Amino acid sequence: MTSPSTDLPVLTSTFLDTLDAERRRLGIPGAIVAVRTSDGARSSAALGVRDLAAGTPLAVDSVLRVGSVTKTIVGTVVLRLVERGDLGLDDDVRDLVPDLPVPSGVTVRRLLDMTSGLPEYTTEKFLDTLLAAPERVWEPRELLDLAFTGEQHFAPGTSWEYCNAGYILLGMLVEQVTGELVEDLARRLVLDPLGMSDTALPARTPEGRHLPDPTVRGYLRDGDQLVDATDINPSWGWTAGNAISTAADLVLLAEELVRGDLLTAETQAARLTAIPVPDTEWAYGLGIANFGGIWGHNGQLPGFQAFAGHEPATGRTIVVLANVDRASDETNAADTLAALVRRHLAAESA
Helix, strand or coil, X not given: CCCCCCCCHHHCHHHHHHHHHHHHHCCCCEEEEEEECCCCXXXXXXXXXXXXXXXXXXXXXXXXXXXXXXXXXXXXXXHHXXXXXXXXXXXXXHHHCCCCCCCCCCEHHHHHCCCCCCXXXXXXXXXHHHHHCCCCCCCHHHHHHHHCCCCCCCCCCCCCCCCHHHHHHHHHHHHHHHCCCXXXXXXXXXXXXXXXXXXXXXXXXXXXXXXXXXXXXXXXXXXCEEEECCCXXXXXXXXXXXXXXXXXXXXXXXXXXXXXXXXXXXXXXXXXXXXXXXXXXXXXXXXXXXXXXXXXXXEEECCEEEEEEEECCCCEEEEEEECECECCCCCEHHHHHHHHHHHHHHHHHC
């Protein structure tokens, strides 16, 4: 376990010992936690290892895959394109991509807030295919063709369901209307303005599967075993989940999502207009979730899990990255540790 990068009370050695004990109990090889308080003070720590075989420790500035936190970046790209007139939130997607079997009524807004009802491609069968050919480079159209072998799940706008395919479709729309690669747009419209220099959407190439050195190994939980899933090409997640980042960068992102520094007040209000998620206390806006008062996103893909959120009521930001997808109790690894951090912060301020 490392020491905290500052001596803030929120990440004292006593609390980090508690957090590290929970990490070990849950079978999480390594985790990074970063916190920023309302006065701007930061605290971060790295727990555990980046490589089980070598036993090398994780560092606070390590780069990990962050899964569906990607959706917040892509969502912000889309909203910035809406503001400059390239897209409209209520544009009918079928008119923009007539060669895809998108039903009438699926709008850009409904792709962003996951009320499109589109069928999904990330099924158990797809996961088997992915693991059988981990180095395969997937093209967005391939992923959508897989999705559209299924039936529409509900009429657009009548319900809510998490949908990766919708964000793949958004990526295709972005590239179609701009003539630019989405990774370049993300860099120019979101990452550079926020100072997120260690974040990227990897290119859809064989080399895109490599994490920067020193590589953090990611582990897929398979029963009682941890399988190294580091080098699965993330092209299968593309604009739904292929981003890589650091905890420090995600602090910046989580805060922007709530403040709306890159958007007009009107567009930011639209982003935070959230649809209740059935059977939960959560709600989902335009590429952002409200997890019971803390706004942000989580992400999971083979080998990695991430949580990034900002709590407007307290001004606190919490980010946790883990190099395993699920804890030993089958919960999301980073989400579980983030909840522990949030409870600790609440208790400290009570």
